[in-house]
Amino acid sequence: MTISLRISATHTRRPGRTVGGPSSGRARRRVIAELVPDIPPIVDVGCDHGHVTASLGAVGTERLPGRLPRRRDIQLVVADGLSCFRKVGVAVITGIGAWQIARILARGPRPALAVVHAPDRPGWLRLWCASNGWRIDAEALAPEAGRFAEVTRIVPGLEPHRGLLLEFGPLLLEDPLLAAHAGQLHGHWARILEATRGRAPHKWALARRWMEFLEPMMPTTGDQSIRGLKLPTNDGTEEKRK
Numbered sequence: 485m486t487i488s489l490r491i492s493a494t495h496t497r498r499p500g501r502t503v504g505g506p507s508s509g510r511a512r513r514r515v516i517a518e519l520v521p522d523i524p525p526i527v528d529v530g531c532d533h534g535h536v537t538a539s540l541g542a543v544g545t546e547r548l549p550g551r552l553p554r555r556r557d558i559q560l561v562v563a564d565g566l567s568c569f570r571k572v573g574v575a576v577i578t579g580i581g582a583w584q585i586a587r588i589l590a591r592g593p594r595p596a597l598a599v600v601h602a603p604d605r606p607g608w609l610r611l612w613c614a615s616n617g618w619r620i621d622a623e624a625l626a627p628e629a630g631r632f633a634e635v636t637r638i639v640p641g642l643e644p645h646r647g648l649l650l651e652f653g654p655l656l657l658e659d660p661l662l663a664a665h666a667g668q669l670h671g672h673w674a675r676i677l678e679a680t681r682g683r684a685p686h687k688w689a690l691a692r693r694w695m696e697f698l699e700p701m702m703p704t705t706g707d708q709s710i711r712g713l714k715l716p717t718n719d720g721t722e723e724k725r726k
């Protein structure tokens with residue numbers, strides 16, 4: 485498929501993006517706009533304030549009339565997901581829960597391409613997409629509210645990645661914010677490891693797998709502080725990292 489992008493494929497190099505980030509959502513909206521190619525009609529599902537809709541010249545939708553923004557510079561429609569459209573070029577489905585995004589995509593109509601962002605379970609959404617005929621085409625991180633929003637572009641196709649890498653976001657490995665993102669997730673799993681030791685072995689083992697997966701991506705890769713790190717075992721003793 486030939487698609488004309490609004491920006492070049494070097495979209496992952498954004499010197500303006502910084503770690504941490506405000507909660508305004510501006511950085512995330514910029515990333516979304518950069519990932520959307522010009523394939524009309526572009527539908528912004530759950531457009532809320534309409535910022536993304538306006539910047540893309542898209543049609544904005546909301547499920548309830550009372551949720552539509554009060555502005556006249558964009559085209560607005562009341563619809564559940566994409567259900568009222570016959571054909572969709574790009575579906576922008578961002579800032580919505582993973583399960584709801586999956587439901588919207590499954591119900592159709594199937595867009596030529598979708599840009600998705602599930603703040604709650606981005607990994608689960610990637611697994612769902614891969615099992616439902618979607619391939620990850622591009623991804624980017626945006627700092628938002630002390631963590632990183634994961635924005636993913638999907639196209640119909642066969643996803644080649646599996647396992648933790650698929651869940652993490654295989655194309656995020658190229659993102660300039662990767663190290664900070666991995667560090668943030670590592671901290672999250674370290675807290676789970678601590679809370680589940682001796683109590684929930686499956687969850688504990690999962691936390692440990694994630695920490696091992698994330699360590700090579702962290703800022704201190706190759707440094708003694710990671711190589712020599714002692715990871716606690718499930719019985720509370722310590723095991724030295726190779």
Ligand SMILES: C[S@@+](CC[C@H](N)C(=O)[O-])C[C@H]1O[C@@H](n2cnc3c(N)ncnc32)[C@H](O)[C@@H]1O
Pocket residue numbers: 509529530531532533545546547548551563564565577578579580584588
């Ligand atoms: C948190 S806001 C996100 C706004 C914007 N998309 C963004 O990324 O910042 C989620 C919006 O999606 C709308 N929404 C949720 N499910 C929807 C559905 N099935 N169809 C249309 N809108 C939906 C909600 O009413 C809400 O306005």
